[in-house]
Amino acid sequence: MTQLKLIMTWLGGLLLLVGIVGIIESGAADVFLEATRPDFQKISLGVAEIQNAGGPDWLAGRIEEVLKNDVRRSLVFDLVDLPSLGIQAAGVHQGKGAGSKAIFKQAAEKGVSVLVWGAASMKNSGEQADVNMEGFVYDSGSDELVGGKRYAGSPSVVRQMAHRFADELVFRYTGEPGIARTKIAYVAEQGTARELFVMDYDGYDARQLTADGFLNLMPQWSPDRRFLIFTAYRNRSTQDIDMIELATGKRWTVISFGGLNITPALSPDGNFLAFASSYEGNSEIYRLDTRTKVIQRLTVNPSGDLSPSWSPNGREMVFVSDRGGGPQLFLMSSDGSNVRRLTFEGDYNAAPVWSPRGNWIAYVCRTHKEYKLCIISPDGQKRLQLTTGHGVDDSPSWSPDGRHLAFSSTADGKSHIYMIDADGKGRERLTFQGTHNSAPSWSPAW
Amino acid sequence: MKKTFWTCGSMLVVGIAFIAMQGCASKSVQSGGDSQSTQGTAKGGADSSKSGVGTFPDTGVQSGGGGLRGLDKNPSEERLGGGTGQAKMDSSTISGRQMEEIRAEQAASAAAGLKDVFFAYDSWAISEEGRQALSIDADWMKSNPNAMVKVEGHCDERGTTAYNFVLGEKRAKAARNYLVELGVLANRLSVVSYGKERPSCNEHTEACYQQNRRGRIIIKTAK
Numbered sequence: 253m254t255q256l257k258l259i260m261t262w263l264g265g266l267l268l269l270v271g272i273v274g275i276i277e278s279g280a281a282d283v284f285l286e287a288t289r290p291d292f293q294k295i296s297l298g299v300a301e302i303q304n305a306g307g308p309d310w311l312a313g314r315i316e317e318v319l320k321n322d323v324r325r326s327l328v329f330d331l332v333d334l335p336s337l338g339i340q341a342a343g344v345h346q347g348k349g350a351g352s353k354a355i356f357k358q359a360a361e362k363g364v365s366v367l368v369w370g371a372a373s374m375k376n377s378g379e380q381a382d383v384n385m386e387g388f389v390y391d392s393g394s395d396e397l398v399g400g401k402r403y404a405g406s407p408s409v410v411r412q413m414a415h416r417f418a419d420e421l422v423f424r425y426t427g428e429p430g431i432a433r434t435k436i437a438y439v440a441e442q443g444t445a446r447e448l449f450v451m452d453y454d455g456y457d458a459r460q461l462t463a464d465g466f467l468n469l470m471p472q473w474s475p476d477r478r479f480l481i482f483t484a485y486r487n488r489s490t491q492d493i494d495m496i497e498l499a500t501g502k503r504w505t506v507i508s509f510g511g512l513n514i515t516p517a518l519s520p521d522g523n524f525l526a527f528a529s530s531y532e533g534n535s536e537i538y539r540l541d542t543r544t545k546v547i548q549r550l551t552v553n554p555s556g557d558l559s560p561s562w563s564p565n566g567r568e569m570v571f572v573s574d575r576g577g578g579p580q581l582f583l584m585s586s587d588g589s590n591v592r593r594l595t596f597e598g599d600y601n602a603a604p605v606w607s608p609r610g611n612w613i614a615y616v617c618r619t620h621k622e623y624k625l626c627i628i629s630p631d632g633q634k635r636l637q638l639t640t641g642h643g644v645d646d647s648p649s650w651s652p653d654g655r656h657l658a659f660s661s662t663a664d665g666k667s668h669i670y671m672i673d674a675d676g677k678g679r680e681r682l683t684f685q686g687t688h689n690s691a692p693s694w695s696p697a698w
Numbered sequence: 699m700k701k702t703f704w705t706c707g708s709m710l711v712v713g714i715a716f717i718a719m720q721g722c723a724s725k726s727v728q729s730g731g732d733s734q735s736t737q738g739t740a741k742g743g744a745d746s747s748k749s750g751v752g753t754f755p756d757t758g759v760q761s762g763g764g765g766l767r768g769l770d771k772n773p774s775e776e777r778l779g780g781g782t783g784q785a786k787m788d789s790s791t792i793s794g795r796q797m798e799e800i801r802a803e804q805a806a807s808a809a810a811g812l813k814d815v816f817f818a819y820d821s822w823a824i825s826e827e828g829r830q831a832l833s834i835d836a837d838w839m840k841s842n843p844n845a846m847v848k849v850e851g852h853c854d855e856r857g858t859t860a861y862n863f864v865l866g867e868k869r870a871k872a873a874r875n876y877l878v879e880l881g882v883l884a885n886r887l888s889v890v891s892y893g894k895e896r897p898s899c900n901e902h903t904e905a906c907y908q909q910n911r912r913g914r915i916i917i918k919t920a921k
Contacts (some may be wrong), residue, residue, distance in 0.1 A: 349771075389769055399769035405778035412778055416766075423766045444800070446895055450784060459784050465796035467895050470859060474757035488800065489848055489890050489918070497755075501785035506752040512891055514863050522757035535864050542754035556864035572861060578820075579861050603858040616858050623856060646858050662855065662902065688900075691859055698765055 295425055297329040298359060300341035300369040307374030307383070315372050315385055315414045321454060322418030322432040325680075327655045327673065328425060329366070337362045344369045349388050349400055360392035367392065368421070370400070374407065381406060385413045389421065398424065411456060419698070431651050433698040436658050437461075437471040437480050438669055441688035448480060450498065453651070453694070455669070455682030461496060462503070468494075470647075473695045474518050480693075481506070481516045481525070493527055507540075515559045518542075519586070520566045526550070526586075528558035537571055539586065550588030561606045561613075562586065563630070570594065570604040570613050570630075581615055583630065594632050601626070603647055609654040612674070614638075616646055625659055627674070638676035647690060652697035658682070660690040799919065806917045810838055810845075815873050815913040819856070822868035824876050828913075832873060835915045836880035849874045850914040851891040852898075854907035859893060866891030873913035888918070 299320050304312040324331045334341045339359060344352045344367070351369065359367045370387035388400035401420055403413040415432035422430030434453040439446045445465045451458035461480070462468045471482040477498075484494045486508065493507035493516045507513050511530035518525055525540045532549070535556040540547045551557040555575040562569055569586055572579045578599040584591040595601040600618035607614065610630070617626035617637065625638040625645050639645050643663030650657055651671075656678075658671050669683040669692045683689040767776070813831035815824060824832070839845060851870030853862040870889040878884050899906040 349773075384775075386773070397771070399771045400773045401769060402773045402775045403778055404775050409778040416776075416778070420766055420769055424769055429766060443797070444896070445796070461784070465794065467892070469895060474755075475759045476757050479755065479757060485890075488796070489888060491890070495752075495755075498784045504752055506754060508750040508752070509748075510750075512863055512867050515860050518757055520759075522759070525754070530867060535867070540751065542757075545748075545751050547748050547751070556861075556868075558864055559860045574861075574864070600857070602861040618857075623858070644856055647860075665902075666900075667855075696759070 294330040295328060295365045296332050296363060297323055297366040297368060297421070298332045298334040298337075298339070298341065298364045299323065300334060300339075300344045300355065300367055302369070302385075302387075303345040303371040305371040305373040305384075307372060311374055311383070311410065312372045314410055315370075318411050318414035318454075319368070319387075319418055322415060322430075323368075323421065325454075325656070325678075326418065326422050326430060326432070327653075328422050328430075332364055334359075334364070337364070339364070341367075341369070345371050349386075349397070351388060351390055351397065356390055356392065356395070359390070360395070365391065365393055366421070366425075370417075372410075383407055383410055383413070385410075385417070387417045389424070411452065415452070428653060429697040431653050431656070431697060434652060435477075435695040436649075436669065436682070436692050437473065437695070438660075438683075438692045439469055439471070439690045440683075440686050446688075446690075448482060448496070449689075450480075451682070453671075455684075458683075458685075461498070461501070470515065470691045471693050472517055473693055475520055475522045475696055477695050477698070481518060483514050483516070493525075511535075517560050517562060519562050520564060524566075524586070526560035526562065526569060528560070537569075537588075539588075548588070550584065550586075551591075552588075559603055561604050563606050564608055564610045568630075570606055572602045572604065581613065581628070594630070595628060596632075597635065605648055605650055606630075607650050607654045607674075608652050612654075614648040614650065614657055616648065625657065625672070625676075636676070638672060638674075639679075647692060649692050649694045651694050656694075658692035658694050660692060802919050803916050806919055807915065810842070810917060812838060812847075812915045812917070814915065816908060817869055817911040817913070819854070819907070819911070820865075822865065822872045824872055828873075829876065832876050832915075833880060836877050836882050839877070839882045839886065845886070846918040847887055848916045848918050849877070849887055849889050850896075850916055851889070851893075852896060852910055852912050852914065853894045854910040855894050855897065855902070856907065857894070859895070862893035863891045866893045869911075869913050873915070 302312040302316040320331060323329045341355055344355045367390040372385045375382045384404050386402045389398040391398050401417055418432040419430030431453055435450050436453055437450045440449045446467050447463055448461040448468045448471050449458050450461055466488055467485050469483045471480040479495050479497055481495050484492055486492050491513045492505045493513045494503055494505050496503040509529050509531035512535050513529045516525055516527040523542055525542055528535045528537050535558050537550045537557045537560050538547055539550050553575050555573055557573045559572040560569045567586055568583055570581055570583050573582050579602040581594040581601050581604050582591055583594050598617055602616050604613050604615040612627045613630060614627045616623050623644045625648050628635045643661050645659055645661045648657045648659045655674055656671050660667050661670050667688045667690050669689050670681050672679045813834050815828035815831050849870045851866030853866050870891055874887050874889050897910045899909050
């Protein structure tokens, strides 16, 4: 009997491996399309020029650079290089919002669906400086001047102008708000302390949020983006769960039970907090009704249960349990019923996050002794390893459009924050300063 | 050929998932019947009188359609407010005070000759060497009956931040339990897990990893 079992296990493992390899070999393209949307063709878009209409030399170039990067990262558009297509687009802004019919014709002939141009200027300097930006859009498919935007503000919001315009483009063509104005919260080492920071989604404009000199860890956004909820330590001895309001910096404790108090996650409607606590012995998952303060224990198990992540409709959670030995992913209904194991490959699967579109769960998988990012479909049928190579990859967090993941990695030595497309392509490093950056959490969309 | 792989693979995944799910199902029945574990929560698993819950603001999503107004044929000017909507951080003196207290704790622990206990990868088992270290710690605690001690669980950088808190707690509790076995009163010992967030060294080498997989015995100097 034992022998038979052994053979079956061995055979099962081998065939499972073959199966997975088969999926990876043949399914990568399908997986990517599903990670975005099944019928989505990228729209070719060219940024003609951002004209310097009076101001410092860097201004128009900065806006053009930020805008192009946003367009590229949207994954909605295919950013085309107009000069390499033989389109001489300089001068399109001479017609202001009307553009240039000759350039429109060229773009249409070369298959460029959307043409974007604009101008930037700055009046005065120092405290009085005032930046203006305008951007316009021509759609060659409908041969239509779609319209434009005009922004004004201080020099500190120049990048925000470009981000906002990029999000308008995404909104115009998908009806979704875009991710160019989103933020990433993360933890940065400051001496021996770890403090919370928030930066733009492209790694710029990092701002420190906490400064208590000890450990402030694993931030998660509230659904309305006004708060971060995170793990901290009272007197360096007791773990609590705290909240901080971004606009005011006001901070307070929401869970102080003793023991471990980690991995807080607010439900999509903000009405429940799921978290792990060991105040009754070992780490278990609890669900707190934030209005009535009624608390419910969801897992009942002598092993460690942690890292709950809500499905987008709030009905289910994925979580980690080491009830079988090493950590594995499990699913349950958000009342703790209907528990079933999701991952079977490998002896270490942890840090799960349910994608905003619901169709994938990203997590950290251990493979060949390395900690890498994987995604698995909630029915367990499809699995894909997104990162390879050396270094510990940790703390995946989905962009609100479900097309990217932020994560930390020691691939370049020190731990830094990276982003990657949901198909494992487009890896980009976001932080370059500091000694240790970790635990990124991508904000909801604006 | 590739298609065959697919079909074959999928069928096997289903098959294996089925086998594994059966094992899982029997387990959840078992834990569901474990009435002892459900104690501590009131009827229906709910307990509204639990202390230690702070105030929660309403964090539900506000309507507003992302604040985008759409592209306009004759766009009017939108003025963007200054910056990030984030408060200027209050750099108080707390940071410096904590640093001093941490130094004081560590100095007191070192002066007392307290020994750390080290662990194997993925493990929280106390080794023979660990037992020797902890017996030195236990002797010191018996001859200093007023001292309160904190057992810190630490992990190396491998693995996830989240799961390493659980692993760190298992290590700290294993050390704490052995000290109790050696006759130290449990109420003199507290346990805290720092996961992989307070490493003693930062290289990606086994020697460094071994340093970081430790239970630290620290004399509590603050309340």
